[in-house]
Every structure is written in structure tokens, then in C-alpha cells.
Amino acid sequence: MPSREEMWDQVPDxxxxxxxxxxxxxxxxxxxxxxxxxxxxxxxxxxxxFGTSSRSSKLIHGGxxxxxxxxxxxxxxxxxxxxxxxxxxxxxxxxxxxxxxVYEGSRKSLWLINIGMWLYDSLSMxxxxxxxxxxxxxxxxxxxxxxxxxxxxxIYYDCATNDARLTxxxxxxxxDHGASVVSWAPVQSLLRDADxxxxxxxxxxxxxxxxxxxxxxxxxxxxxxxxxGVLNMGDARRSKLLRPTKGVHIVVDAEKLPVSHAVALFHxxxxxxxxxxxxxxxxxVGTTDTDYDGAPGEEHATLADIDYLxxxxxxxxxxxxxxRGDVISTxxxxxxLVAEDADSGSTSExxxxxxxxxxxxxxxxxxxxxxxxxxxxxxxxxTVDTAVRRWVRLGGEPSCLRPSDTGKHPLPGAxxxxxxxxxxxxxxxxxxxxxxxxxxxxxxxxxxxxxxxxVAERCASDPAQRRPVIEGRPEIxxxxxxxxxxxxxxSVSDVLVRRTQVFYRDRDQGLGAVDEVAxxxxxxxxxxxxxxxxxxxxxxxxxxxxxxxxxxxxxxxxDSVVAAST
Numbered sequence: 001m002p003s004r005e006e007m008w009d010q011v012p013d014x015x016x017x018x019x020x021x022x023x024x025x026x027x028x029x030x031x032x033x034x035x036x037x038x039x040x041x042x043x044x045x046x047x048x049x050f051g052t053s054s055r056s057s058k059l060i061h062g063g064x065x066x067x068x069x070x071x072x073x074x075x076x077x078x079x080x081x082x083x084x085x086x087x088x089x090x091x092x093x094x095x096x097x098x099x100x101x102v103y104e105g106s107r108k109s110l111w112l113i114n115i116g117m118w119l120y121d122s123l124s125m126x127x128x129x130x131x132x133x134x135x136x137x138x139x140x141x142x143x144x145x146x147x148x149x150x151x152x153x154x155i156y157y158d159c160a161t162n163d164a165r166l167t168x169x170x171x172x173x174x175x176d177h178g179a180s181v182v183s184w185a186p187v188q189s190l191l192r193d194a195d196x197x198x199x200x201x202x203x204x205x206x207x208x209x210x211x212x213x214x215x216x217x218x219x220x221x222x223x224x225x226x227x228x229g230v231l232n233m234g235d236a237r238r239s240k241l242l243r244p245t246k247g248v249h250i251v252v253d254a255e256k257l258p259v260s261h262a263v264a265l266f267h268x269x270x271x272x273x274x275x276x277x278x279x280x281x282x283x284x285v286g287t288t289d290t291d292y293d294g295a296p297g298e299e300h301a302t303l304a305d306i307d308y309l310x311x312x313x314x315x316x317x318x319x320x321x322x323x324r325g326d327v328i329s330t331x332x333x334x335x336x337l338v339a340e341d342a343d344s345g346s347t348s349e350x351x352x353x354x355x356x357x358x359x360x361x362x363x364x365x366x367x368x369x370x371x372x373x374x375x376x377x378x379x380x381x382x383t384v385d386t387a388v389r390r391w392v393r394l395g396g397e398p399s400c401l402r403p404s405d406t407g408k409h410p411l412p413g414a415x416x417x418x419x420x421x422x423x424x425x426x427x428x429x430x431x432x433x434x435x436x437x438x439x440x441x442x443x444x445x446x447x448x449x450x451x452x453x454x455v456a457e458r459c460a461s462d463p464a465q466r467r468p469v470i471e472g473r474p475e476i477x478x479x480x481x482x483x484x485x486x487x488x489x490x491s492v493s494d495v496l497v498r499r500t501q502v503f504y505r506d507r508d509q510g511l512g513a514v515d516e517v518a519x520x521x522x523x524x525x526x527x528x529x530x531x532x533x534x535x536x537x538x539x540x541x542x543x544x545x546x547x548x549x550x551x552x553x554x555x556x557x558x559d560s561v562v563a564a565s566t
Contacts, residue, residue: 001175004183004490005525008205011180011212015039016396017387018201018216020187020230021223022046023053024163025368027170028380028406029222030179033387035409036401040179041214043203045186045226047494048171051297052224053373054164054498055333057249057275057287059262060085060093060374061158064120065273074355079124081375086159088377089166089411091424091449096160096277099133099142099261101316104149107271117154130156144258146316155261160277163373164498165447168487169411176412184490190233190365191215197364207490207531217394218387221367225296225334231367241359241369243339244296248305249286251329251504257283257313257320267308268315276313282328282505285309292334300545301330303552324553329504330546338370358386366390377406413449424452431456435466436476443474447500455482469513475500480517484524492518492539509543 002010017033019026022044030042044050062079086093102110110132117130133141135150142153171181184206191200191213200215221230225244232238262277276285288305306324314321338357356371356379368383381404392398410417417424424445429436431453436444444452458478459466465478483489483499495517497503502510510517514536522532 004488014215015041017218022048024167024376026222030174032384034177034179042181043185044183049164049167053167097261100264101153128157224336244334246292247287248301267312299332303549416450428456433460
């Protein structure tokens with residue numbers, strides 16, 4: 001796989017489609033377009049999945065809550081895509097049992113929720129079915145959960161995922177099929193033809209400052225929370241398309257909040273839905289939902305957000321009360337929701353669903369906005385369908401293209417993954433010549449799928465590759481090298497936040513390993529000493545942003561709970 005620097009150098013001057021944005025939508029669009037035979041270049045201003053696509057609730061779900069608003073079509077679409085994405089990436093998308101406790105006085109009665117559950121089962125073609133527990137059974141399944149006034153609890157199934165790696169594997173597959181996918185290369189401006197139509201982009205290599213012009217008859221804006229910024233490159237007077245809201249999650253040790261299932265609950269003060277989700281040796285709780293008007297990428301948890309989630313957790317898990325000091329890490333992401341009164345300024349517009357919108361502007365710029373992680377593949381297909389129609393109108397030859405096939409072919413880590421995938425850890429151990437502990441092999445299999453065999457082979461003859469990045473944790477040095485040479489990693493944050501999850505799971509958020517990671521990356525990439533120091537400082541600042549709420553906490557009593565703004 002070309003390095004990030006080599007990928008930049010190889011971008012052609014002219015392609016069929018330029019994709020702006022390397023989140024799940026941009027990566028999915030690039031994959032779909034490249035597999036059809038289009039020449040594709042994707043530019044991401046930071047790392048792949050830097051924004052919303054690594055800061056979700058990390059769930060692939062059917063949208064149970066949409067039944068409440070009678071959006072049956074959306075639920076059917078979601079459960080259908082849940083099955084497809086599970087088949088595309090079984091190492092990254094794994095079944096997760098959810099328990100939905102219903103208490104006396106809940107806004108929906110147990111019998112009504114059960115009706116909804118049967119409908120949910122039917123929309124998924126009964127591929128998985130729920131069952132309803134009596135209070136005594138709930139105590140057996142989730143002994144830490146509040147039992148007072150409990151009426152019962154349905155158990156149903158959705159899926160958990162590693163959202164950042166799901167995005168990354170889409171980008172890798174796009175590259176495997178000929179796309180140029182470049183991170184750390186923000187688009188500076190849009191090129192236009194004599195008629196004012198968008199005809200390409202100018203991108204900048206963040207590391208060197210070099211500029212590159214790429215002409216393309218079709219340009220797609222898939223930048224999530226940054227979509228309005230790209231639209232304003234063409235018309236600063238344009239009304240905003242988005243109304244972003246911020247979602248915050250907190251991470252604690254599993255011993256502090258032990259749960260066996262993902263527990264779906266309603267906040268005791270405002271009735272908002274939230275989850276407590278088991279996450280290996282951690283548990284995470286989220287999410288909040290507040291309007292956000294700051295700069296995308298700089299959103300962070302406030303003390304009010306932290307206390308809001310702690311209050312909710314402590315109401316339902318009163319025998320395991322959390323304090324601010326229990327919070328290991330936080331993440332904050334923006335939902336790029338489409339504003340209800342958005343004026344697209346477009347000549348044609350496809351309102352695909354209430355969850356996302358594809359807009360074709362008068363200047364030909366295609367923008368996809370809204371949406372959710374679960375339905376990214378279908379959304380990407382619909383966006384490329386729109387792009388192909390424009391490409392053909394501008395002279396492209398449709399007979400040169402193949403049909404969309406992204407629902408049929410697995411992502412790179414799942415190629416060769418069979419029904420015996422649960423034995424992958426043993427295969428990984430064999431590939432390492434027995435040099436890696438089984439728990440590390442299991443972790444590598446869940447992270448890389450079949451590609452874990454190649455990571456393990458690096459450890460067979462080189463003891464340095466087997467060393468843990470942080471003592472007592474499963475991440476190993478081989479992952480640093482692999483991230484740079486095979487996964488486009490170009491900064492310490494790329495490795496510790498998105499190629500691994502050290503940033504979230506380690507009690508010190510990886511600060512103890514940052515110098516070693518930077519030194520190893522720098523040796524491979526060729527960083528100068530100043531560049532190495534800059535990459536270390538970038539990571540420290542990212543950790544500091546996630547901890548900014550602690551500064552607020554120094555002036556607010558520990559026993560106070562500040563409600564998040566509604």
C-alpha cells in the first residue's frame with residue numbers, strides 16, 4: 001500500500017470524481033465509485049474518520065427509536081443495512097445484546113414496548129428476535145441495574161462496531177480499486193469553468209505546503225459538519241444546510257460500572273435516551289444532544305455534559321455510583337443534521353429520507369448531508385448514482401462502468417473470513433510462531449480481521465515488534481509500523497486515537513507512550529526533530545481538549561451536578 005506521502009504524489013491531474021471528506025460517507029463514496037470503474041480522488045483535511053465517524057456511539061443499529069415516530073421505512077432500511085454491513089465486516093461489526101428496562105411510570109408501558117419489539121423483529125425478517133424478562137430475570141442478567149419499580153425488560157439485538165476502522169477499511173478498499181485517497185490534504189478552493197460550474201479542486205499538503213490542482217467533472221462534498229464551509233467556497237451568502245448537535249460520551253473502567261449488555265435507558269430529568277455499553281475492560285455512557293455553533297473538530301465535553309451523564313448512570317446503577325474522578329476519557333462528536341428550514345440553493349434535490357439529503361447545487365457541486373453510520377453504504381451508493389448521472393450528462397461513457405457492488409464484496413479485513421472466524425485468534429498466534437499471547441492475538445483479530453495474520457508475521461522474527469506499546473495493554477509496536485506503511489497514518493493521533501483506541505481506553509490516554517510512538521513513526525516517515533516534536537505536541541493538545549472539562553471542575557464542588565443545557 002502506498003504511504004500517505006506517496007499517495008499525494010500519485011494523484012492524477014484529472015479524474016472523473018473528486019470526493020471532499022474522508023469520513024464514513026466520503027470513504028464509502030470513494031469505494032463505491034472506484035469499484036464501478038470511475039477514476040476517483042479523495043481529499044481529507046485531517047485523518048480519515050477524524051470527525052463524526054470516529055466519535056459516534058459505535059453502534060450499527062436498526063433505529064428502534066424511529067418506530068415511535070412511525071418511520072417504518074427508515075427502520076426497514078436500517079435493519080437491512082445492518083445485516084449487509086455485518087456481512088461486509090464481521091470482524092468489526094459484532095452482535096450486541098441490548099436490554100431495555102421498563103419502570104413504573106415510564107413514558108411507554110411494557111406491553112406497548114413489546115408491540116414495538118415485535119414490529120422491530122418483523123422488519124428485520126425475524127433474523128433476530130427479542131425476548132422479555134421478568135424483574136427477577138433482569139436481576140440475574142444485570143444485577144447492577146436498579147430494581148425498584150421495574151416492570152420487566154425486553155432483550156433485543158443490534159451490533160457494535162469500531163467506527164474509525166470501519167471508515168478506514170472503506171478508504172483502503174477504495175485505494176485497492178484505484179482511487180487516490182489522501183489524508184492531511186485540505187481542499188483550499190474549488191475550480192470553476194467558464195460557466196461558473198465546479199470543475200475541480202485545489203488541495204494543500206498540510207505537511208509540505210504544496211498545492212495540487214485536480215480537475216474533475218464531478219465534485220462531491222461529503223464533509224459532514226464541515227459541509228456548509230465547503231458550500232460557502234462557492235457562495236458565502238448561501239443559507240446554512242446543517243444544524244449540528246453535539247453528542248458526548250464518557251469512558252470508565254468496567255469495574256466501576258459493570259454491565260453485561262448494552263443498557264438502553266431514559267435520562268431521569270429530561271427523558272432523553274442514552275446507553276451504558278460494555279467495551280472490553282471499559283464501559284462507556286452516552287450520549288448527550290445539544291446544539292453546537294462552534295468550529296467543527298474543536299467540540300469537547302463540558303463539565304455540564306459530564307455531570308449530566310454521571311447523574312443518569314447513578315440513577316440506574318445506584319450501587320455503583322460514578323464520580324468525576326472515575327472518568328478515564330471522553331469523546332465529543334457532531335451530528336451533521338439537516339436544518340429543517342435549510343435553503344439548498346439547488347436546481348435539483350433528492351430528499352432520500354428524513355435522515356440524509358443529497359443536494360446538487362446550481363454550480364454542479366454535489367453535497368450529501370445528514371445520515372447515520374448504519375446506512376452509510378446505501379447513502380454512498382445513492383450519492384454515486386447522482387454523480388454518475390451528472391458524469392454521463394457531461395460526456396462520460398456509461399458502458400465503461402460496472403454496477404454498484406459494495407453490498408456483495410467484503411471489506412479488506414473480511415476477505416477470507418469464514419464461519420470459523422472465531423478461530424482467527426489461533427491462526428494469528430500461529431502466524432506469529434507462537435510469540436504473541438492469545439489475548440493479544442484475539443485483540444488483533446478483532447481489529448484487523450484476516451489482515452491480522454500479516455501484522456502477526458512481523459512479530460515472528462522481530463522481538464521489538466511484539467513489545468506492548470503500553471505495559472499491560474494489548475496494543476503492540478507492530479501496529480505502529482503497520483499503521484504507517486499500510487494504513488496511511490501520518491500523525492501520532494492517527495495511531496493512538498483511530499488506528500488503535502489507546503486514547504480512549506488507557507488511564508493516561510497514551511501520554512506515557514507518545515514519545516516512543518512519535519520516534520518510531522518519525523524513523524519510518526523521515527520526520528525531522530522539529531516535526532517529531534510537533535506531532536507529539538499535537539497529540540498532547542488533543543488529549544488536553546478531551547480533558548478541558550476538568551479545568552471547570554476545579555471551581556465547581558464535586559457533589560454538585562450541573563444539568564447540560566437543553
